[in-house]
Amino acid sequence: MSKFTKKKKNRMQAISTASLPDIVFMLLFFFMLVTVLRSDEPLVEVKPPSASELTTIEQKNLIKYINVGPPSDKKERARRGDASMIQLNDSFATVEDIQDYVAFERETMNEADQKKMIMSLKVDKSTKMGIVSAIKQELRQASALKILYATSERKRTGSES
Amino acid sequence: MADIAFLLLVFFLMVTTIDTEKGILRQLPPPLPDDPDIPDVRQRNVFEVLVNANNNLLVEGEYMKVKNLKDAAVKFLIADGVFTELGENENLPLREWVRQADVKAQIDQLEQRLAAATSEDKKKPINKAIEDWEKKLGAIEFFGEYKELPGSALISMQNDNNTNYDTYIQVQNELESAVNELRDQLCLDKFGITYTELSKTYDRLKNDEEASAIYKKQLYAVRAVYPQRISEAEPKNLGQY
Numbered sequence: 001m002s003k004f005t006k007k008k009k010n011r012m013q014a015i016s017t018a019s020l021p022d023i024v025f026m027l028l029f030f031f032m033l034v035t036v037l038r039s040d041e042p043l044v045e046v047k048p049p050s051a052s053e054l055t056t057i058e059q060k061n062l063i064k065y066i067n068v069g070p071p072s073d074k075k076e077r078a079r080r081g082d083a084s085m086i087q088l089n090d091s092f093a094t095v096e097d098i099q100d101y102v103a104f105e106r107e108t109m110n111e112a113d114q115k116k117m118i119m120s121l122k123v124d125k126s127t128k129m130g131i132v133s134a135i136k137q138e139l140r141q142a143s144a145l146k147i148l149y150a151t152s153e154r155k156r157t158g159s160e161s
Numbered sequence: 162m163a164d165i166a167f168l169l170l171v172f173f174l175m176v177t178t179i180d181t182e183k184g185i186l187r188q189l190p191p192p193l194p195d196d197p198d199i200p201d202v203r204q205r206n207v208f209e210v211l212v213n214a215n216n217n218l219l220v221e222g223e224y225m226k227v228k229n230l231k232d233a234a235v236k237f238l239i240a241d242g243v244f245t246e247l248g249e250n251e252n253l254p255l256r257e258w259v260r261q262a263d264v265k266a267q268i269d270q271l272e273q274r275l276a277a278a279t280s281e282d283k284k285k286p287i288n289k290a291i292e293d294w295e296k297k298l299g300a301i302e303f304f305g306e307y308k309e310l311p312g313s314a315l316i317s318m319q320n321d322n323n324t325n326y327d328t329y330i331q332v333q334n335e336l337e338s339a340v341n342e343l344r345d346q347l348c349l350d351k352f353g354i355t356y357t358e359l360s361k362t363y364d365r366l367k368n369d370e371e372a373s374a375i376y377k378k379q380l381y382a383v384r385a386v387y388p389q390r391i392s393e394a395e396p397k398n399l400g401q402y
Binding site for chain 2: 019021022025026028029032048049051052053054055056057060063118120123124125126127128129130132133136139140141143145146147148149150151152153156157158
């Protein structure tokens, strides 16, 4: 019977780990692709104008955003029209909300940075100046005087290089 | 398989751009008091840019295209010459010479007043005035005596409520690029790098006071010769958009 004893010793087969890195990488890619960096969902579509005289802001924690543009959602656009809307945080807002928004955002910053706050206006190209002027007036009233017109970069007019 | 994954990983790392915050930085004027006193500005000292609802430009009373705006603004800014006499033009501002002796005399005078001032409140404006004059003195050190724009000279822009935001930004950009172009030229001539590079270098070294001192001096000197004076007229009828 000795020839059957080997079979009875049913040892567990080790699982090959050769494919483990692949699985890890697949997971990595999956999470990389589905993770969205931006915390606030854009409700308005902003195609910024281009300009050549740009300032780059290094300290992002000083920047607070005001988005202005036509609604990006089709249903929303059908309901509200193509005119530019203001988006503060995660919702549509009116010009009157801006002072409260500024005051609120200012509170969330630490005291030393409050004076350095920069309001970044992300405004769509097609927007009419009426709404932008109104926002600027509100910002002046809220004494948020440093503003940044977010733009994309282009070359200076008339320069070849 | 792992190699392919790495390739993919590197590829995504390279093509992903994290939003950089770039744009035109502006300082808004503080809210107006109820009874603003409007300074009397002479017509020749104002470069007037009007933009209407159809995005047309009216510059100093003449129709103009955006691409020509920069050159027109440059012409206004260097009207009768900066370091030399080019001759006066009736419609453009008349620059005034900044003489080294005058500037020194002014600083001496202010320093006497500073010594005589009793309270901190009185010292503050005097200190600021001295600082301004010293910037001019610094500019003379680098470039020699120059002519400055009269204090009231400015570029004024007004737009309609139906002007496109894009046009507004283009106009703002062109006006700013006029000043920057002049600064670039001056910097290239004297320091061998453009103004843009100079200010970038200064920004990088800002925390190291000793290393950045020379760049700071150069920056202030260039700014003293070509100050940026863009003003926006109060928008007229708000609320309708």
